[in-house]
Amino acid sequence: MHSQTEENYLKAIYKIAEKSGTKVSTNAIAERLQTKPASVTDMLKKLADKQLVDYEKYQGVVLTEKGKYIAVQIIRKHRLWEYFLVNILGFTWDSVHEIAEELEHINSTLLIDKLDAFLEYPQYDPHGDPIPNHKGEFSSRGAFTLATANLHQELLVTGVIDHSTEFLQYLNTIGLGLGTNIVINQFINFDKSLSVVINGKNGIFISHQVAKNLLVIEK
Amino acid sequence: MHSQTEENYLKAIYKIAEKSGTKVSTNAIAERLQTKPASVTDMLKKLADKQLVDYEKYQGVVLTEKGKYIAVQIIRKHRLWEYFLVNILGFTWDSVHEIAEELEHINSTLLIDKLDAFLEYPQYDPHGDPIPNHKGEFSSRGAFTLATANLHQELLVTGVIDHSTEFLQYLNTIGLGLGTNIVINQFINFDKSLSVVINGKNGIFISHQVAKNLLVIEK
DNA sequence: TTGTAAAATTCGTAATTTCTAATTCGCAAT
């Protein structure tokens, strides 16, 4: 078994590598986990001893297959629990992250498989992130950010990149959530902001910063 | 917040005191938690500092009101999760204890209240133990053990005292579970064993040891 | 090629929790 701390490191390394596509630096891990580089170095040595990461001093780390498998299982658990919290217990999408961070460390493959079955094998969590299946395979919808979408195309919101409570609550205030229909009416060159139609309601402005954090597909 | 270890100590002290009704000894805690008396002494000092127990060297401990409240909340969480695992996810009653031991340490009052509501405020867990409500109040059915029941009385099984997998699986093999009807046909003086009718099936023998661990009420 | 700033590591230390071994305490029997 692995400690909760080890699991959090593996997940952090996975997430950073997912975004950057390269070896993961000590500082990047420290920042993500709100800890200090010295602590990260200590843990990387430990994970390397357990063959969960390939680690060379000063060169960054990469997850081994074993490490990647564990990371994906934790992500699976996190996202399934989020789905449960929102769709079964009635939590809002902006309030489930912290609880799922705790639940993801519960250790029982049987529990997760039964939860998955009870939820009828959902493919996406309440933020639109794909839920890996029991083999660790992810679905993909080929979504792109609103910032790269075309004018006048009918779009469907399928996910968010930023998961912070503040961002999600802002989306709530403008009536935007997963499944919302959206059309870009106007592109403002000056600040790259957008004027959009949300579920038929016209003239809503969305900043470039927000658009970059919204995932959509063509309808 | 309190560590998982602290919570386990509080729960252990509560359970031992519940049975004995007296101050709880260091050795009793050590045995229940599969640890050494020296470790227990260390932790008792810590819990005393936090005002969760009243502790005098060599005299044993008692939970304070604060400590008792926390212990009851952990028991509430444990039993609600057991109910969820059995009645929603389809686990068997003999396989949920270990998972619930992990889930009981998830820290969110909102989560537990929402889970309670989703489960429709169950009063008893899959082993017949009462689930404290959000105020910490327990229900009681006034059950007694099969070992103290009368001949020929129609009885209903409402709980078990021993929660071990072995005991529960044995009950499965003789077709006995919560809600089972049972009548004592014969009392064997030699070894205090019983001949009983279970759900209409005659001539099943039950040892005194088993009878002492079954809770029943009159029908 | 060299100098320097940023990144990463080492080292010593701290807090938690646990353990073993040695010691002390409380109480029952004499």
Added chain:
DNA sequence: ATTGCGAATTAGAAATTACGAATTTTACAA
């Protein structure tokens, strides 16, 4: 009142995870 034994405690040490300060390494600009 003393003795002796089991229960409980203290002391010292290990494992885990984290941190600050000092040091080393890397990468890149001049």
